Amino acid sequence: MAESEAPRRIDHDNYPDSYIKDILSSVRTIAVVGASQKWTRPSYFMAKYLQGKGYRIVPVNPGLADQEILGEKVYASLKDIPFDVDMVDIFRNSEAAGPIAEEAVEIGAKVVWMQLGVRNDAGAEAAEKAGLKVVMNRCPKIEFSRLYGELSWHGFDSNVISSKRRAVGTPGAEEAENPKAAPQKRAGFETRAIHAGAAPDPTTGARSTPIYQTTAYVFDDADHAASLFNLQTFGNIYSRLSNPTTAVLEERIASLEGGRGTTCTASGHSAQMLALFPLMQPGDFLVASTRLYGGSITQFGKTFKKFGWNCTFVDVDDLDAVRKAVDDPKCKALFAESLANPGGVISDIEALSEIAHGAGVPLIIDNTMATPYLCRPIEYGADLVVHSTTKFLSGHGNAMGGAVVDSGKFDWGQNDKFPSLAEPEPAYHGISFWESFGDLAFTTYGHAVGLRDLGPTMAPMNAYLTITGIETLPLRMERHVANAAKVAAYLDKHPAVSWVSYAGLESSRYHALARKYLPGGAGSVFTFGVKGGYAAGQRIVENVELLSHLANIGDTRSLILHPASTTHRQLTEEQRAAAGAGDDVMRISVGLETADDIIADLDQALG
Known part of the structure; x- marks a missing residue:
């Protein structure tokens, strides 16, 4: 393709869904540079998942040349592959991604895809000038799951709203014919309050979200079961971890708050516990506002001591006192309410965010009283948002529940403060949630570990009532x-x-x-x-x-x-x-x- 015909440079911080869909629907053969034989590595996760979706995976790793990964021969380099490759997926560091992108141009690939945490703007520019499409700092597994309805099983915001029925994990008929047909503009708040996370039932066409009153889910086969338990694919295992009705509510709340994902719980108190669970170790402490709901003060100041967690209460109007309180390696979070219960006190979220981030800890905001209709804390720098959905979100005094919303913006690997998210997880054979799931790490951990081990699961009926409440x-x-x-x-x-x-x-x-x-x-x-x-x-x-x-x-x-x-x-x-x-x-x-x-x-x- 002549340089004049090269596609217009795209904003690599904000990819249109149509751009990603066009890539995923047009490529069939994907070379994975940096492929690993270890099933706990992100490259293996991604390759196995996409292979199950019908893509041919071609492993590239000089240290494993001529061996096999997932039944496919491993090649030492892209140039050694004796057939055409549509897309090159890079699991190497950002510096190495530049030369690999150049090599992708040389072999005639159509797409260069750099994985989560990998970005090389010079390499991207060179590939785009040669006519290739480029994606950086994304995972094709996650993008496929998001755009085709699987990611919502664990409460992630897909940013997809459609009144068409479709089988989960596959494009709808209209998308297969025209992958650019889906709307790109972010829908309005009122529209998302009614539609986000929901779609007609693919089998019956039922328009209202069904109540999935079930404890467990049938596996397709032994391999499918293993992939679910290994976190290699998205899906339902047991309703303590996830439920399709609850997942609709989780995605809806994430969408309204502007977050990446949500974990719903049985109550607002259990949401606070689940928000802190990945952050705290025995001996750690959080800094919290003195102006909190009385039950929260008791939970933080007394009950959490049984876990070895401590709390320092500070008047958050006194920013100097807040700054001094969080300046400690054992401090793991700053917690306040956007609109305090009961006094109607308003926290200066931007100022608190600056202080928290200066100390390398997340800002957690309880947004129960304001709701995302009146205030969206993530827009002002909050990293996590918690709700008692029992209150305004449900709105009718008939359904208990809680929610933890992750902004997806906090770097859990920036220091050694958060080993539960950034270091190997023994319960999952040593995978790192931050490395494997990137900005989905916190919400994935909330389901896979928090709900699994602590068990504060929201009942499907309460999820259904809350979904209905949010519509108004x-x-x-x-x-x-x-x-x-x-x-x-x-x-x-x-x-x-x-x-x-x-x-x-x-x-x-x-x-x-x-x-x-x-x-x-x-x-x-x-x-x-x-x-x-x-x-x-x-x-x-x-x-x-x-x-x-x-x-x-x-x-x-x-x-x-x-x-x-x-x-x-x-x-x-x-x-x-x-x-x-x-x-x-x-x-x-x-x-x-x-x-x-x-x-x-x-x-x-x-x-």
Whole structure:
């Protein structure tokens, strides 16, 4: 091909799905440079997987020349292969990738693909000038799985939305005929809230996500079973690890948060445990905000000590104190809430992200109260996001659950802080999750180790109810916020109320942060102080008629609570004050009823 006819340079940080699909649908023979005989190595994983999808794999490794890998002869170099090769897949370091790309040009290959962690821009430019297509820092196994519906089995965001039924692991009919047909533009939030992760059932055409009420799944044969247990392919083994209904929810939450993948759990508390499990070793500690849900303070400060994990609580408004606290080799994470429960306090996520990354640790943000509709912490530098899906995501007070969202952006191998992710895993014959799965490492570990060994699995029925709830999340959050603004303004002027802590009020010290991080509104859960203290707070919750007195938030119904006598009861008086749950504090979760009715009920209870 003449240089003038060479394809336009592509953005190697953001490949269109159509570009990847065109490659995967057009190549048939793939030379794997750096192929290994060891099944625990990423090159073997990839080769075995793609071989099972019908591609011919040609191993290239001078140290293994004339031996066999996966039934194919190993060649010493690309030039020794006596037949045409469509694609050259490089499992060598970035420096070596340049000469290999040049050799791929010489043998007439059509595509140069550099694996996860491998990038050589000079080699890519030379190959593109010669008319070859180039992909860098990607894995064809993962891309095939993502684009053709297999990766979602473990909660990864495929960025694929389609109303067409298709068999998992294969292109749909319209894609096989035209691999560029799939839309490339990122769908809107409302569209993803309804469609992300879901597709019509390929057998029945059922449009609503089925409830897969099963414990286990049939294997195709012994080799298929072995590949699943070895993590060489994606699929379901046992519902403690993964379930098709739950996988739809996981992908949907990942899509809405802008994350790479999600692991769903049985509750918000178990999500926090699973988020920390890959990071912490006995003797390590995390730094957490003093303004957390009372149950989180107890979990971090007391229960986790039984694991040998410790927690240092810091006022995250004091950035110097945060910086000092994380400056320790034993610190493994910084944890805060985007919108704190119960006080409506807003964390400066960008500032906390800068501090965490300066210390080489991830920032974990609990986004339960804000939901991704109001705030997306990953856009401001958060590495992990946790949810109690029991609250606003489910939205109807009828399904327990939790979720851990991985941004896919944290480098787990940058230092020796995170051996569970970066070093060989004994339970899987020494594979390294970070080396083998790259930006999918954290979520893969969450399923393959976290759910397997700790077992806090979300029930399929709860996943189904939460999927249904999320479909109306944008509409519900708009009404929640509108009602909360009216109720907060009413309480702010009530003679029986001494103060209101709602960032949506211009008088709030967090109003500026609310405008930055929650431009759509400051949520619908906030606190106010009632004159008369502890006793007055108890009288109010006993006097309400429309509002429900219970320990939950994020319901369609308006809820009220006196934290000092309930959710924060187990804390000391000093801890309650630091958490914003003093004796006079009332927490309200404003629901979707007529705002005037909510106000009328509060008025008679306060009176």
